[in-house]
Amino acid sequence: MWRFIGVRLLQAIPVILVVITVTFFLVRIAPGGPFDSEKAVPREVKAALEAQYKLNLPLFQQYAAYLDDLAHGDLGPSFKYPGRSVNELIAAGFPVTAELGLYALLVALGIGGLAGVCASLKPNTAQDYIPMSLAMIGICMPSFLLGPLLVLLFGIYLDWLPVSGWGDIPGDKILPSITLGAGYAAYIARLGRAGMLEVLSQDYIRTARAKGLPRWQVVFKHSLRGGLIPVVAFLGPAFAGLLAGSFVVETIFQIPGLGRFYVQAAFNRDYTMILGTTVFLSVLIVLFNLLSDILAAWMNPRLRAQFGGH
Amino acid sequence: MIEAHTFRFLLTLATVILLAACSGGESNVASGNREGILYFGNGSEPQGLDPHVVTGVPEHFIIGALFEGLATKNPYTLEPEPGVAQSWDISEHGRVITFHINPRARWSNGESMTAADYVWSWQRLLSPALGSEYAYMLYPVKNARDFNKGAITDFAEVGVTALDDLTLQVTLDERTPYFIQLMDHYSTFAVHRPTIEKFGQMTDRYTPWTRVENMVSNGAFRLRDWQLYRRIEVEKSDTYWDRDNVKLNGIVFYPTENVVSEERMFRVGQLHYTGSVPLGKIPVYQEMADSPYRQAPYLGTYYYLLNTTRAPTDNLKVRQALSMAVDRDSLNKNVLKGTNLVAYSITPPDTLGYYPPKLFSHDVAGARRLLAEAGYPDGRGWPGLELTYNTSEDHRKIAVALQQMWKDALNIEVTLTNQEWKVYLDSITQMDFQIARRGWIGDYVDPNNFLDLFLSGGGNNNTGFADPRYDDLILRKAPQASTREARYAVFHEAETLLMEQMPIIPVFTYTSKHLIHPSVNGMPPNLMDWANFKYVWLDQDWRASEAGD
Numbered sequence: 001m002w003r004f005i006g007v008r009l010l011q012a013i014p015v016i017l018v019v020i021t022v023t024f025f026l027v028r029i030a031p032g033g034p035f036d037s038e039k040a041v042p043r044e045v046k047a048a049l050e051a052q053y054k055l056n057l058p059l060f061q062q063y064a065a066y067l068d069d070l071a072h073g074d075l076g077p078s079f080k081y082p083g084r085s086v087n088e089l090i091a092a093g094f095p096v097t098a099e100l101g102l103y104a105l106l107v108a109l110g111i112g113g114l115a116g117v118c119a120s121l122k123p124n125t126a127q128d129y130i131p132m133s134l135a136m137i138g139i140c141m142p143s144f145l146l147g148p149l150l151v152l153l154f155g156i157y158l159d160w161l162p163v164s165g166w167g168d169i170p171g172d173k174i175l176p177s178i179t180l181g182a183g184y185a186a187y188i189a190r191l192g193r194a195g196m197l198e199v200l201s202q203d204y205i206r207t208a209r210a211k212g213l214p215r216w217q218v219v220f221k222h223s224l225r226g227g228l229i230p231v232v233a234f235l236g237p238a239f240a241g242l243l244a245g246s247f248v249v250e251t252i253f254q255i256p257g258l259g260r261f262y263v264q265a266a267f268n269r270d271y272t273m274i275l276g277t278t279v280f281l282s283v284l285i286v287l288f289n290l291l292s293d294i295l296a297a298w299m300n301p302r303l304r305a306q307f308g309g310h
Numbered sequence: 311m312i313e314a315h316t317f318r319f320l321l322t323l324a325t326v327i328l329l330a331a332c333s334g335g336e337s338n339v340a341s342g343n344r345e346g347i348l349y350f351g352n353g354s355e356p357q358g359l360d361p362h363v364v365t366g367v368p369e370h371f372i373i374g375a376l377f378e379g380l381a382t383k384n385p386y387t388l389e390p391e392p393g394v395a396q397s398w399d400i401s402e403h404g405r406v407i408t409f410h411i412n413p414r415a416r417w418s419n420g421e422s423m424t425a426a427d428y429v430w431s432w433q434r435l436l437s438p439a440l441g442s443e444y445a446y447m448l449y450p451v452k453n454a455r456d457f458n459k460g461a462i463t464d465f466a467e468v469g470v471t472a473l474d475d476l477t478l479q480v481t482l483d484e485r486t487p488y489f490i491q492l493m494d495h496y497s498t499f500a501v502h503r504p505t506i507e508k509f510g511q512m513t514d515r516y517t518p519w520t521r522v523e524n525m526v527s528n529g530a531f532r533l534r535d536w537q538l539y540r541r542i543e544v545e546k547s548d549t550y551w552d553r554d555n556v557k558l559n560g561i562v563f564y565p566t567e568n569v570v571s572e573e574r575m576f577r578v579g580q581l582h583y584t585g586s587v588p589l590g591k592i593p594v595y596q597e598m599a600d601s602p603y604r605q606a607p608y609l610g611t612y613y614y615l616l617n618t619t620r621a622p623t624d625n626l627k628v629r630q631a632l633s634m635a636v637d638r639d640s641l642n643k644n645v646l647k648g649t650n651l652v653a654y655s656i657t658p659p660d661t662l663g664y665y666p667p668k669l670f671s672h673d674v675a676g677a678r679r680l681l682a683e684a685g686y687p688d689g690r691g692w693p694g695l696e697l698t699y700n701t702s703e704d705h706r707k708i709a710v711a712l713q714q715m716w717k718d719a720l721n722i723e724v725t726l727t728n729q730e731w732k733v734y735l736d737s738i739t740q741m742d743f744q745i746a747r748r749g750w751i752g753d754y755v756d757p758n759n760f761l762d763l764f765l766s767g768g769g770n771n772n773t774g775f776a777d778p779r780y781d782d783l784i785l786r787k788a789p790q791a792s793t794r795e796a797r798y799a800v801f802h803e804a805e806t807l808l809m810e811q812m813p814i815i816p817v818f819t820y821t822s823k824h825l826i827h828p829s830v831n832g833m834p835p836n837l838m839d840w841a842n843f844k845y846v847w848l849d850q851d852w853r854a855s856e857a858g859d
Contacts (some may be wrong), residue, residue, distance in 0.1 A: 040769025044459045082515040092538045111719025160857035163574040256539030
């Protein structure tokens with residue numbers, strides 16, 4: 001088990017290095033620089049600006065300097081926000097995005113898991129078709145449509161919930177969490193249904209039923225764990241996706257999260273911010289994929305035996 | 311059935327949580343009116359709060375609340391009013407201005423403000439190493455340009471001197487009628503030297519002196535809280551010299567980047583004021599009784615650059631034909647919902663009493679004739695033309711409308727290309743385009759702010775237009791004019807020269823568009839779209855007074 005984790009972490013280092021290198025050069029190749037603005041500035045001023053951020057050095061020297069700073073945990077100063085470091089911006093944005101992602105994941109698991117299990121219990125009946133059709137709509141409906149619809153209904157017509165913000169007004173976290181979680185709930189419903197159907201057709205379930213166990217016991221005690229393995233395997237990428245993909249929801253609800261910083265940084269050509277966020281998110285994605293593999297292994301006795309053997 | 315029970319239970323639970331979490335409380339607007347706190351939709355997160363480093367409108371509003379310049383502006387008339395300087399004298403030839411600093415002017419830490427604060431601050435702004443993008447605001451000052459470009463290094467040669475603690479003398483290269491206006495631009499504000507030096511050197515862009523716990527400012531308000539991407543709060547300063555006339559107790563600035571969300575926040579009472587209004591919502595608001603929608607002319611022009619160095623727009627007749635074929639009234643009415651003012655030249659009308667010339671009008675027959683004379687009768691032999699704009703739904707709509715107008719009127723094909731903002735900036739700077747969308751917002755109310763764009767080789771010219779007669783009028787004749795009328799006559803002559811060469815297609819004059827809650831007073835519309843927060847007050851009984859009308 002430890003060896004498995006160690007190997008995976010070692011494998012991650014070259015991956016992240018490649019990500020850094022590619023990003024570093026790509027952002028510099030993109031037309032337009034961080035200090036291009038609508039009002040042209042004198043050449044001398046622009047040169048002074050670039051010198052303040054070492055952009056006057058040869059590209060490879062900049063790259064080496066960046067790696068050196070990175071090795072010391074310093075992601076550099078933001079170009080767009082003078083006086084702020086990238087570390088500081090990430091520290092401000094990440095907890096918000098993580099909290100949003102976590103709530104969205106809970107929403108997704110709650111709604112999706114329930115719908116998937118219900119559907120699998122009576123396949124090809126209304127109890128299957130209705131949640132599965134809803135799930136299909138959920139997958140197809142983008143958050144930039146669902147978000148405003150929910151806001152219109154709950155925020156404006158019913159006036160039950162705040163229309164934007166995060167942690168400013170009680171209840172303002174509900175709509176964004178649902179909006180972000182909905183698409184994933186749909187995936188989880190379909191994955192859960194498929195997984196449960198497979199388990200429910202296994203011999204040991206038939207045996208359990210034949211023994212006369214109550215139905216809830218068959219479902220919750222014997223089937224659920226096996227049936228939800230595909231869901232758990234999906235959780236790692238899903239959470240990483242929630243973190244990296246929360247931009248749209250953060251924009252709709254004006255949430256001060258990392259996703260918004262990230263996309264703004266790309267528009268602003270804020271080189272250090274783009275790089276810093278990319279590095280940070282790649283590390284997270286690697287970690288979450290690993291975590292979900294470990295969790296899936298723990299839930300699946302066959303895989304667990306494999307690890308135990310090593 | 312057990313799962314049905316579970317279902318019902320969870321459903322009930324979810325509903326209870328949802329209801330329990332419901333806001334239902336008092337809105338920002340209601341509590342703000344009672345406590346004297348203005349909730350202000352401010353467009354985006356400010357880059358920072360260092361007046362010499364940042365650029366942009368959201369920064370302008372916050373810095374305007376935290377700092378005050380030597381002179382400020384009356385929001386109703388835009389005429390200069392005393393700020394840190396209680397008065398100023400202008401010498402007869404207009405080249406020496408003496409500011410008398412108000413002895414009651416204080417920093418927020420209680421220290422008195424001095425003329426030396428300005429000498430040091432202006433040295434900072436003009437130091438090449440700081441890389442300030444607004445350093446050119448002080449270029450009218452003697453030797454300021456040379457110092458900023460590194461041609462001279464001794465700041466003593468620059469025309470700014472502290473005669474004593476409360477007297478600041480500024481020497482200009484030439485008479486500059488708008489110089490006092492520049493004293494209300496944040497780039498010319500004083501910053502607190504000991505605070506900046508405590509956290510770094512004079513020319514460091516990257517220090518924490520603007521943090522809540524560190525900042526020292528001199529305006530009607532001081533910084534209270536700054537939560538990145540969430541809100542910035544300022545509170546009334548008790549050291550400000552004119553504090554008795556400040557009515558608000560505080561302002562909360564929200565970075566409302568998404569205009570659609572901002573409008574929703576306004577609708578549910580989270581904001582008193584929105585930075586803008588989504589175009590699609592404007593007709594709805596316009597039809598409301600007692601509408602909170604406010605629209606006013608704005609000191610900015612929307613136009614297209616024509617590349618005069620490339621075929622076919624190197625041909626004057628082609629440029630004229632393109633511009634004359636545009637039906638601006640129809641565009642404004644049908645595409646822009648009547649929210650702007652049509653423009654036939656670059657300077658907005660009534661720029662402090664100046665009106666631009668109108669040399670042409672919508673004339674399809676004339677445009678067709680000119681195109682034929684240029685060698686493309688009825689569009690035959692037309693080589694094609696590419697129009698570049700920065701990605702935005704509104705710019706696209708306008709470009710599509712023009713494309714269609716040119717097709718209908720001149721029978722020519724124009725293709726549209728949209729580019730992401732920085733790519734677009736790169737294209738126009740390199741003049742890598744044929745026609746490109748452009749907007750210009752004035753920094754001060756004076757025709758010079760628009761007309762000096764088109765000086766030969768100017769950084770914001772972007773058209774290839776160059777005419778020594780034009781340069782002479784703007785650079786020499788206008789500053790020499792001794793009266794406003796004479797000066798405006800020179801500008802009129804220059805602008806006529808410009809529009810005869812048609813290096814741009816003027817489209818419209820911008821308007822400012824806001825939603826403003828009826829309880830807000832002292833925030834009149836003006837050409838600069840500028841609020842002087844000192845004047846703003848909130849009417850707690852706005853409903854009652856409305857009912858009494």
